[in-house]
Amino acid sequence: KSLQSFESINKKGQPYRIESNDDEPIFSYRNAELIKIYRPLSKHRFLYAGTASDYCFGLKQLPTEGGDILFITGGEKDVMSLYAKGFSAICFNSENSHIPISLIQSLKGCFRHIVLLYDVDSAGKKAVQSHLEKLCDTVECLELPLSGSKEDKDISNYFQQGHTANNLKTLFLKMLQDKYKQGLSLLQSCEIQWSQPPVKQRVIISLKDTALGLQSSLLGITGGEGTGKSHYVAAMIAGSLYQGKNPIDLLGLSVTFCNNQAVLFFDTEQSADQLYDNISILLKRAGLNAMPSNFKAYCLTQIPRKERMKIIRQCMDTLYYEYSGIHLVVIDGIADLISSANNESESIEMIEELYALAGHYQTCMVCVLHLTPGGLKLRGHLGSELQRKASAVLSVEQDSANACSVVLPKKIRKGDPNQLPKILFRWDAESGMHRYYGTQKKIEKKDKTTELATLVSPLFRKREIWEYSELVQEIKALTGVQERTSKNYILKLKAKELLIADSQNPQQLSIGKLMKKILNQK
Secondary structure, eight states: EEEEEEEEEEETSOEEEEOOOSSEEEEEEOOOSSEEEEEETTTSSSEEEEETOOOOSSSHHHSOOEEEEEESSSSSSHHHHHHHHTTTEEEESSTTSOOOHHHHHHHHTTTEEEEEEEOOHHHHHHHHHHHHHGGGGGGGEOOSSSOOTTTTHHHHHHHTOOOOOHHHHHHHHHHHHHHHHHHHHHHHTTOTTTTTOOOOOOEEEEETEEEEEEETTEEEEOOOOTTSHHHHHHHHHHHHHHOOSSSSOOTTTEOOOOTTTTEEEEESSSSSHHHHHHHHHHHHHHTSSSTTTTEEEETTSSSOOHHHHHHHHHHHHHHHHHSSSEEEEEOOOGGGSSSOOOOOOHHHHHHHHHHHHHHHHTTTEEEEBBBBBSSSSSHHHHHHHHHHOOOOOEEEOOOOOOEEEEEEEEEEESSSGGSSEEEEEETTTTTTEEEEEOOOOOOOOOOTTHHHHHHHHHHHHHHEEHHHHHHHHHHHHHHHHOHHHHHHHHHHHHTTTTTESSOOOOEEEEEEEEHHHTTTTT
């Protein structure tokens, strides 16, 4: 604020007093421990009273909710100039004053950008470089387009010249663009241009006109041990090699011809003789007597896991140029490319690399992965990543009712998995290969409420009214389920009015009409 006068005691213990006038106005800035006197037109511009060690002007005025940009300036006048234009700003005792890194780290949690906005004279530039070295990546630096002369060096001068808050925001944006230049240049190639739609990816594998495997995509095939998934993916390879006019049995799939581009088969699970037998069957399916030169199959079981992905990458790169493209890649056992399917970082890295390879070589990569031992979900982090990235995920399971394998669509990016038929196939001894066996009939889901009521009915033969907490424990003991499941059972029984909550005490549950019927009560 502006002062009429100021009086204090100097370092020698002598009192002194200064008066404000038109030629030498006096301003003061203060915090709890310091009064700073500023005389902009005097020979000695600054005087101090108190302790200046932790002086930070504007800190208490910062918004409690933080904000977008926090400027650090060289002086109080510049802080107020910025504040008047709607910006948050602070300054320390001088441009050369120590900036506590602990304070900056604390402020980083409140502001997205902390920006040094010092004078552009030689002293200011030197101070900026010193602070940048100490504060490393915690702050940024914006240099004003000024000459650096006495009247043309700071943000106050900048605003005095008629520049606006929007002009400063434009300078800040330019600073960000320069800082992120390399990344933004790379991002430009990824930007979708509405007037230039990308080339449609060709469908490689489909089921009833629904795309499953496309160029530049992953197709996930999963299933338990011995479900027939290896024979299912072998049919995909056979379809890509077949160039006859008459349709062949591809276990319900449609597969486009490779047009003499490379077709690659990497097996990480089977022995060489097992793989040879499978190849013999797929060649028979495709009507071929020998392996075409563009079809390459590799048994990787003898190669260390850590080397397998590198070999696949090098093989694809070489054969892409040798055969003018790669039509289809099958990896039977992607879990054996890393140390553990539950290793999150390895799983993410490997699926990202497979996805990148599919895009780089414009091919469809079929990734085979076992289910968990319980058969409920894909294996570990690897399964989760595959499910996120794949264009489709199909599960090959056993259909005990029909003594065959059934293909269940789990995820279809370009379609509804519930609308796709569930393909059946089984071994045909006469032809010496698996054959298409039609589709699985839809089975209406049973309402299990009555079954559940029957299951818990013995409890209500003991008494008709139960406390909720007691009933949870009794159902848990009777059925062997977890407490959460027991609570869900009660919720379902209440929803069907098999159990009725007492209007006065909702924790008390009594039996409804249907439950009475089950108990043969009237």
